[in-house]
Structure formats: C-alpha cells, structure tokens
Amino acid sequence: MFKKGLTGFQIKLIALFLMIFDHVHYFFAFTNQVPLWFTWIGRVVAPIFIFMVVEGFIHTRNRSKYMGRLYMGSLIMFFSNQWITKWFQRGDNVALMANIFATLFLITVYLTIIDYLGKGIKERRIMPIVLGILGLVLPVGLGIFMMMNLHIPGMIYAMFLLPTPMIVEGGPVFVGLGILFYLSRDKKALQLTLYALVSIALIPWQNLSLQGLFYDNFQWLMIGALPFLALYNGQRGKGMKYLFYVFYPLHIYGLYILSTFFV
Numbered sequence: 001m002f003k004k005g006l007t008g009f010q011i012k013l014i015a016l017f018l019m020i021f022d023h024v025h026y027f028f029a030f031t032n033q034v035p036l037w038f039t040w041i042g043r044v045v046a047p048i049f050i051f052m053v054v055e056g057f058i059h060t061r062n063r064s065k066y067m068g069r070l071y072m073g074s075l076i077m078f079f080s081n082q083w084i085t086k087w088f089q090r091g092d093n094v095a096l097m098a099n100i101f102a103t104l105f106l107i108t109v110y111l112t113i114i115d116y117l118g119k120g121i122k123e124r125r126i127m128p129i130v131l132g133i134l135g136l137v138l139p140v141g142l143g144i145f146m147m148m149n150l151h152i153p154g155m156i157y158a159m160f161l162l163p164t165p166m167i168v169e170g171g172p173v174f175v176g177l178g179i180l181f182y183l184s185r186d187k188k189a190l191q192l193t194l195y196a197l198v199s200i201a202l203i204p205w206q207n208l209s210l211q212g213l214f215y216d217n218f219q220w221l222m223i224g225a226l227p228f229l230a231l232y233n234g235q236r237g238k239g240m241k242y243l244f245y246v247f248y249p250l251h252i253y254g255l256y257i258l259s260t261f262f263v
Helices: 008-031 037-059 063-087 100-123 126-148 155-161 171-183 188-201 210-216 219-231 243-259
Strands: none
Touching: 008 037, 008 219, 008 243, 037 063, 037 100, 037 171, 037 219, 063 100, 063 155, 063 243, 100 126, 100 171, 126 155, 171 188, 188 219
C-alpha cells in the first residue's frame, strides 16, 4: 500500500544527487570556480546513507550477506584508491581517501554486537555480556594502536582490513550516529530529536561567527538531512539495491581522474 512521504529508494536518489555536488567541490575546489555551497549541501549525504544502512540492517533477510557486501565494497574501494592514484596522479598530491563503505560496514558490526549484548543482558548470561562489552571497546583500542604504530610495515593495510572508529570516514561521530539510529529505531520522534541534538553539538560554539559556522567548521549543516529522515515512510520503494555500490565509486573515480587534467 502506498504511504505518504519518501521511500528508501527516493531518499537514496536524493542523497546520490547531492553527493555529486559535494565531490565536485572536493576534487575541483582548487580551481576556485566551484562554490562552497556545493559542499554545504553535501553534509546531509553521509547521515542519510547511515540511516538507510541501519534500515537495511534491520529489514534484510540475511545480515551476514548484507555486511559482506559492505565489507567487500570497502576492500574494493581501498585497493582501487591505491591503484588509481598510482596511475592518475595529481600535481597537488590530493589524497583519494573516500571509502564510506568501511564506515557503513563498521556500523553494522557494532549493531550486531549490540544485539548480542542485549540478548546476553536479557537472558542474564555473564559471558555474552562480557564479550559484548569487549566487542564494543576492542575496535577503539585497536584503532588507537594502529594510529600509534603507522611505522610498522603493512600497518596501513591492516587499518583498512580491520576498520575501526578511529580511522574510518567520519570517525566516531558517524559510527555513533548509526548506533543512535538503531537504538531509537522504534521511536521516530526521539530518533529525530537525538539527530538534531548531535548536529547542534557539532556547531563550533567557541567561534559563533559566519567564518566559524560556514567556512571553518560546517559539519553541523548535516542537520539539513532532518526533513528527509522525517519524511521516510518506512517503505523500501523500487529495487536497484546495487545502484549505490556501483555509482558511489564510479562517480568518485570519474571526477578524480577528470581533475588530474586540470591541476
């Protein structure tokens, strides 16, 4: 039955469209021809995809396969980033680090641990509770260890083979956002309120000026995703589940390669 609002597919299409603006700014800002508002509107994209991944995790029939696709996407992006920057080098040495797949995969890992921990608490079983808590803390400790030992040969590969909150795109904020969406999944008003509060917390309160708000630190503009999240009607919409998996890397690599001809 048709419901008012936006389906998951429609929201993803909006996010994909806005993502293009964001990445056009990232790769072509050096030309001084791309307006800064391109990246302002891009702040809403990652939170939308995090929200939709949480929804996908909740409703998928096979969580293992779902997580496997995200992990495989992460690995493909990592090795593709290495290969493409080797063969298409920019004169200003801008790094090609985009890999939201790693963030999304890590979020699903944490959601799995949370479910496991929750079950242990419900059943009052000590071992699952202990293992669950360790599962929540271990990635953080592992990330800190990796960052402190980057000189070790092969550590850079270990960092991407084992994503941690300290290293993935968006860091602890994006991972925490995914957890927040999951824990408040059955309480829409609370979910939207918490999201708004997280966005507000990112405002550079120590520098409440136009420079501070819109030029130095504007991640708080992700609050612009709030209307889209509010309009989500809980329906999946049309298929094309692989659209994001294909479009995301292809448009990034296309823009990056194109930018190499202008530097």
